[in-house]
Amino acid sequence: MEIGPCPSIAEGAGNVVIGRFETRNANDLVVVTLDDGISITGTRIHPVWSLDQLDWVELGELKDDEVLQGIDGLVAVWKIEFLTASQPVYNLEILGEHVYRVGKCGVLSHNTDPFTCTYILKPKAPKGGPGVFADDAARIIGESAKSRGLNPGSGVLNMARKLDIKAIDRIVTDLNLHKAQRRLLHDEITKQGFTLEEILEIAKEIIRLYPNK
């Protein structure tokens, strides 16, 4: 093996790509078609960020209508097909957070090696990029349903609300809020239009003001 000089690194936003991997005849592939018509083909075990589960989820484990994090908002899974034929697949290794965007809509994806993967690296929901807003989630899920001739109905709102309460639960869990502090958080965010980032700061302030609660 020969070690050459470090290539020049372009200036600008974003993290540096430190590896590109090609698997020439990958098996166990899955094609995930999103509600914008774009398809992502990858190995079943390749993780993408699910806003329904607030966790990294393998492509092969995604469900119909599951909401993923796109670069400009939310995208919903339309259908999933499992391939029997093999074909080449590619992966990237990114310096730092080891995440990158896939496809035209920029689905948040992870480059973790599945054999050493612990899936512990999670994007902080309130930080960076669009948050999980019930209104947005309802719109995406609703449009996805309509595109298939379905009546989105009130179930759309319920799913979006489940996302909301799960996002709050995530903040409560991450900051280890006591139950009494959790109640105060509810009082401090109701009847408002706070972003998740603002709610995170309010939660920190509650911990500061009510340390013994």
Place this chain on the structure above:
Amino acid sequence: MSTVTSDIGIELRSRLIGLECWYANAGGKHVGSTFSLALGKKVARDIPLANTAHPEEYRKYEGEANIVVWCTWRLDGRDAPLSSSDDTDDGIQTGLQNLIGSHIVDMIVERPCWDLKLLFSPYQRLQLFCDHVPGEPSFDGNWELHFKEESYYFGPGKTIEIESR
């Protein structure tokens, strides 16, 4: 609604009957269909709430008893439902306003998961369906009841925690 199916239910029933609902707290971004009710006498908070969307009274005082609801629910009037966790944000806020000025006249807590039914006068029935169960619940709890001296946390599932405040 005269059946109380647990010792805790009997104790809480005796403490809640007769209390008047004076504030219903619901709505807002990321709050979903969760809400809370302030009941009974007004008890001064140690630190007023910072949230200016609430009236000053609620910022300075909480109820003698306070219910916080994280799970699925429905509020019925005598002839029709008034609102539910499936309602729009406006519908939820409007529906819950019907409880203001009403008094609790009966209560049922049902095992194993602490489903709650509260009967109010003038007639309204609030039902909580404890749908958060152990595993990976949307939220780590179904409903809570806070008094000055202690708090009761119901769920997920059949769990119950009682904490001194």
